[in-house]
Amino acid sequence: MVQVQIWGSLKAMTGGEGELQVEAKNIREMLDRLAEAYPRLKPQLARGVSVSVDGKIYRDAWFTPLKPDSEIVLLPRLSGG
Amino acid sequence: MPLDEQKDLEVRDFRIVGKRPLRPDGVDKVTGRARFGADMTAPGMLVGRVLRSPHAHARIRGIDTGKAEALAGVKAVITSADFGEVDDDLVDILVNCMAHEKALYDGHAVAAVAAISHAVARKALKLIEVDYELLPHVMDVDAAMQADAPVLHEDAADESVPDGMSKNVVRRHEFGHGDVETGFAAADKVLERSFKTEASHQGYIEPHACLASMGPDGQADLWVCTQGHYMVRNTCAGLLGMDASQLRVTASEIGGGFGGKTTVFIEPVALALSRKAGRPVKMTMSREEVFRASGPTSSSSIDVKIGMTSEGKITAGWAELRYQGGAFVGSPVEFGAMSAFAAYDLENVQTIGWDVVTNRPKQAAYRAPGAPMAAFAVESVVDELCKHFDLDPLQVRMKNASSEGSKASYGPTFSKIGLPTVLKAAKDHPHYSAPLGPNQGRGVAVGFWFNFGGETCVSLNVNVDGTIGLSVGTPDIGGSRASMCQMAAEELGVPYEKIRTIVADTASLGYNDVTDGSRVTFASGLATIHAARDAIQKLCGRAAQIWGIDEDAVIWEEGYAKPAGENAGSFEPLSLAEIAATAANTGGPIAGHTEVNADGAGQSFAVHLVDTEVDPETGAVKVLRYTVFQDAGKAVHPSYVEGQFQGGAVQGIGWALNEEYIYGEDGRLQNPGFLDYRVPVASDLPMIDTVIVEVPNPGHPYGVRGVGETSIVPPLAAIANSVSAAAGVRLTHLPMSPPRVLKAIKANGQG
Amino acid sequence: MSQVHVSTKINGDATEFLCEPEETLLDVLRDRLGMTGTKEGCGTGDCGACSVTLDGRLVCSCLVLGAEAEGREVGTIEGVADGEALHPLQKKFLEHAALQCGICTPGFLVAAKSLMEQNADPSEEEVRYWLAGNLCRCTGYDKIVRAVLDTAQEMRSA
Numbered sequence: 001m002v003q004v005q006i007w008g009s010l011k012a013m014t015g016g017e018g019e020l021q022v023e024a025k026n027i028r029e030m031l032d033r034l035a036e037a038y039p040r041l042k043p044q045l046a047r048g049v050s051v052s053v054d055g056k057i058y059r060d061a062w063f064t065p066l067k068p069d070s071e072i073v074l075l076p077r078l079s080g081g
Numbered sequence: 082m083p084l085d086e087q088k089d090l091e092v093r094d095f096r097i098v099g100k101r102p103l104r105p106d107g108v109d110k111v112t113g114r115a116r117f118g119a120d121m122t123a124p125g126m127l128v129g130r131v132l133r134s135p136h137a138h139a140r141i142r143g144i145d146t147g148k149a150e151a152l153a154g155v156k157a158v159i160t161s162a163d164f165g166e167v168d169d170d171l172v173d174i175l176v177n178c179m180a181h182e183k184a185l186y187d188g189h190a191v192a193a194v195a196a197i198s199h200a201v202a203r204k205a206l207k208l209i210e211v212d213y214e215l216l217p218h219v220m221d222v223d224a225a226m227q228a229d230a231p232v233l234h235e236d237a238a239d240e241s242v243p244d245g246m247s248k249n250v251v252r253r254h255e256f257g258h259g260d261v262e263t264g265f266a267a268a269d270k271v272l273e274r275s276f277k278t279e280a281s282h283q284g285y286i287e288p289h290a291c292l293a294s295m296g297p298d299g300q301a302d303l304w305v306c307t308q309g310h311y312m313v314r315n316t317c318a319g320l321l322g323m324d325a326s327q328l329r330v331t332a333s334e335i336g337g338g339f340g341g342k343t344t345v346f347i348e349p350v351a352l353a354l355s356r357k358a359g360r361p362v363k364m365t366m367s368r369e370e371v372f373r374a375s376g377p378t379s380s381s382s383i384d385v386k387i388g389m390t391s392e393g394k395i396t397a398g399w400a401e402l403r404y405q406g407g408a409f410v411g412s413p414v415e416f417g418a419m420s421a422f423a424a425y426d427l428e429n430v431q432t433i434g435w436d437v438v439t440n441r442p443k444q445a446a447y448r449a450p451g452a453p454m455a456a457f458a459v460e461s462v463v464d465e466l467c468k469h470f471d472l473d474p475l476q477v478r479m480k481n482a483s484s485e486g487s488k489a490s491y492g493p494t495f496s497k498i499g500l501p502t503v504l505k506a507a508k509d510h511p512h513y514s515a516p517l518g519p520n521q522g523r524g525v526a527v528g529f530w531f532n533f534g535g536e537t538c539v540s541l542n543v544n545v546d547g548t549i550g551l552s553v554g555t556p557d558i559g560g561s562r563a564s565m566c567q568m569a570a571e572e573l574g575v576p577y578e579k580i581r582t583i584v585a586d587t588a589s590l591g592y593n594d595v596t597d598g599s600r601v602t603f604a605s606g607l608a609t610i611h612a613a614r615d616a617i618q619k620l621c622g623r624a625a626q627i628w629g630i631d632e633d634a635v636i637w638e639e640g641y642a643k644p645a646g647e648n649a650g651s652f653e654p655l656s657l658a659e660i661a662a663t664a665a666n667t668g669g670p671i672a673g674h675t676e677v678n679a680d681g682a683g684q685s686f687a688v689h690l691v692d693t694e695v696d697p698e699t700g701a702v703k704v705l706r707y708t709v710f711q712d713a714g715k716a717v718h719p720s721y722v723e724g725q726f727q728g729g730a731v732q733g734i735g736w737a738l739n740e741e742y743i744y745g746e747d748g749r750l751q752n753p754g755f756l757d758y759r760v761p762v763a764s765d766l767p768m769i770d771t772v773i774v775e776v777p778n779p780g781h782p783y784g785v786r787g788v789g790e791t792s793i794v795p796p797l798a799a800i801a802n803s804v805s806a807a808a809g810v811r812l813t814h815l816p817m818s819p820p821r822v823l824k825a826i827k828a829n830g831q832g
Numbered sequence: 833m834s835q836v837h838v839s840t841k842i843n844g845d846a847t848e849f850l851c852e853p854e855e856t857l858l859d860v861l862r863d864r865l866g867m868t869g870t871k872e873g874c875g876t877g878d879c880g881a882c883s884v885t886l887d888g889r890l891v892c893s894c895l896v897l898g899a900e901a902e903g904r905e906v907g908t909i910e911g912v913a914d915g916e917a918l919h920p921l922q923k924k925f926l927e928h929a930a931l932q933c934g935i936c937t938p939g940f941l942v943a944a945k946s947l948m949e950q951n952a953d954p955s956e957e958e959v960r961y962w963l964a965g966n967l968c969r970c971t972g973y974d975k976i977v978r979a980v981l982d983t984a985q986e987m988r989s990a
Binding site for chain 2 (some may be wrong): 881
């Protein structure tokens with residue numbers, strides 16, 4: 001089980017929950033489980049997210065391992081200019 | 082081996098990293114030999130030109146190209162009808178490159194021609210008849226949010242936008258944690274202020290330019306000035322219905338981008354013209370077209386509310402940001418909302434962002450997109466609160482600074498960051514305590530950018546004479562080839578001059594993300610280091626074979642393969658050149674590769690100090706002194722790090738004091754040229770002093786943090802704080818051009 | 833054909849070309865003569881990227897007609913170095929990292945060389961005002977000004 005924090009405007013898609021619990025060993029599984037448990041998150045997940053795991057930010061790395069005590073935060077997909 | 086499992090940051094004495102060697106592409110650039118976007122030609126080449134809407138908003142009832150097609154010397158005319166169906170994620174880009182049912186802004190492309198000369202092309206454009214039905218337009222972000230505003234798109238809003246809002250409101254974003262009302266209740270003073278910033282342009286001196294050449298077999302070559310030629314390839318292939326492998330894109334030298342060349346404008350049009358004409362087509366944008374029809378920044382309207390105790394502790398921060406991104410979804414208000422309070426360790430913070438469409442060109446990234454405006458608003462309020470309590474502004478920043486272990490306002494917990502170190506460097510610097518004269522003021526502001534890594538491929542080839550050919554896939558916009566050579570030289574232990582770095586075309590390397598996000602020294606650098614280590618492993622393997630010992634028994638030291646210890650045998654060290662000379666005999670050519678999606682980019686924080694003088698009779702502002710303090714993690718080439726600090730600061734100065742898009746009542750851009758869109762010139766400015774702070778990023782072998790973008794985040798705020806102090810009145814509308822400053826002074830009763 | 837025949841000297845070499853009456857010297861240099869070192873940044877004389885000298889005088893080549901080069905001497909970036917030997921300005925620009933993207937560099941070098949010929953000991957202010965007609969968006973001008981002042985000093989002591 002891992003805890004995933006989502007950002008404020010996504011809470012409307014999860015019934016107001018900001019901290020979600022899913023069973024996942026890596027980022028891909030975590031995103032898939034979130035989409036299953038909260039189908040209204042699907043559009044944003046499809047658009048793309050970055051994931052912060054213990055302060056390190058990943059953009060697309062599906063198989064990044066997650067530990068049960070990892071701090072996991074969903075972020076909009078980061079880019080720049 | 083996944084990069085995570087390798088050692089990340091190592092502490093070491095560097096031989097060449099951290100020094101200031103001459104850049105390898107420098108001589109070409111000082112002699113005029115370097116080839117930029119418009120410097121390429123091809124036999125039989127045609128000139129392409131675009132017909133652009135003169136209306137801010139109009140339905141296109143029909144386009145008659147017959148007369149243009151019949152003109153002698155015209156080889157192709159295209160409209161949106163010449164493009165097929167594209168994937169959903171490309172629709173907006175396609176429509177921006179070539180209008181479909183509506184012209185959405187003054188300058189929106191509606192048709193294009195390819196002809197044998199500029200003169201014929203210009204005549205042909207005049208012969209194209211477009212039947213426009215004028216529609217009402219809306220230009221201002223707040224006006225576009227009103228219920229009665231003219232609507233651009235019926236269905237652009239998504240599930241994040243509450244019911245009942247104007248259809249021009251297309252996205253809503255929210256970030257934060259804690260409870261701001263509780264926080265405000267605990268404050269000794271709560272200040273709420275509103276701010277506006279006008280749209281500005283990246284202002285790169287080189288207009289967009291490309292040369293497209295498609296053959297009858299559907300294979301094409303494209304020469305283009307861009308920050309991301311792989312992005313151009315993928316996007317253009319998608320827009321033209323081609324396989325990615327059919328399109329080879331070569332990145333020319335690029336004359337500035339700053340985010341404005343991270344997308345496409347004329348490139349798909351040039352390819353479509355070339356396809357239709359069966360000949361190469363060269364297209365350039367005039368300066369007027371660059372202003373009207375490339376990608377300026379958003380204009381913004383921001384409300385900020387901050388609570389502070391009399392000791393200077395911020396108890397809560399709240400902001401609502403409204404940005405217009407032109408005629409399509411995608412203003413960077415999301416990043417603005419995420420970064421607004423990033424420098425502060427807050428228990429209670431909430432930011433809300435609204436993305437709004439207006440009849441302006443589609444915005445493109447501008448160096449830390451979304452962050453400078455947000456920092457302007459937040460730092461202005463913090464500054465006013467400091468003055469209210471008579472507290473030292475840097476002291477207050479230090480008291481509330483994010484540091485390792487703080488929960489960022491956008492969610493994650495920060496790992497090692499340089500903000501406290503940067504703040505201290507600023508506080509200790511003589512600039513901070515230098516005396517000021519009449520009508521002079523000092524401003525302080527903090528800035529931040531996330532940075533990221535991204536997909537990166539590097540190929541490092543060992544030549545038979547021991548020199549090295551390094552191929553990277555990230556266009557060099559700031560001198561990165563020098564840094565790549567330094568990092569490769571450092572790893573391999575060979576002289577810097579023995580390494581040549583080129584930016585390879587899309588057929589030669591795997592995919593590389595765009596040069597943006599301050600990612601090149603970090604990601605291409607990291608990839609270069611690992612490719613060098615890969616090559617070293619192979620070189621050691623060859624030495625092992627030559628000596629007849631185990632590969633594990635060979636080490637690499639200062640450019641030589643050596644036996645690992647006495648037990649390995651007593652062999653004379655073999656230099657890289659010696660091993661390279663016999664490569665054909667020992668297994669073939671020697672090369673190192675990395676293909677990686679680089680994660681672990683480190684944030685870069687900055688503090689800017691600026692002194693200005695305001696002329697109370699004219700409102701003119703003079704910048705007297707400017708110092709940039711920024712965390713580079715590890716400055717590979719300090720001169721180019723300083724260059725990023727200075728360049729970003731000066732763009733910020735222009736944005737803060739003079740640069741703005743001025744539209745008439747008719748929705749047409751009135752100042753599409755450098756005369757009236759006034760960027761800073763040499764006589765406007767003092768020297769820009771720089772202090773490089775190095776708090777290493779644990780995610781990079783040398784500790785590198787990207788620096789290119791953070792430098793534009795503090796200046797708007799720092800200058801506004803300085804000018805407000807000098808003028809004796811708070812300025813809340815950027816740019817602070819002389820008329821605005823004068824008006825504020827007079828309204829304050831001092832004129 | 834209504835093209836104009838022009839005989840001129842470019843970087844000391846006798847040159848002839850044909851051009852339309854309305855073509856600018858910038859267009860001629862780049863598109864007719866293949867000398868792409870001189871750049872177009874704006875086409876309206878506001879950015880200085882097209883700087884050349886005309887009979888020794890610093891001008892924006894986008895504001896000069898190709899036909900106006902008749903019988904005169906044009907100096908471009910391609911003529912600043914002496915064969916293999918870089919001009920001191922070019923060396924100093926490299927040493928001081930006075931260029932990032934490099935698109936404005938040819939214009940700055942032509943303009944700065946012109947300054948060196950007029951004033952061997954310019955102050956920082958004089959350098960900044962002389963170069964105010966050359967826009968740079970990457971560097972903030974700091975390292976450019978330092979490079980020019982350093983060059984002036986070196987050339988004075990040579």
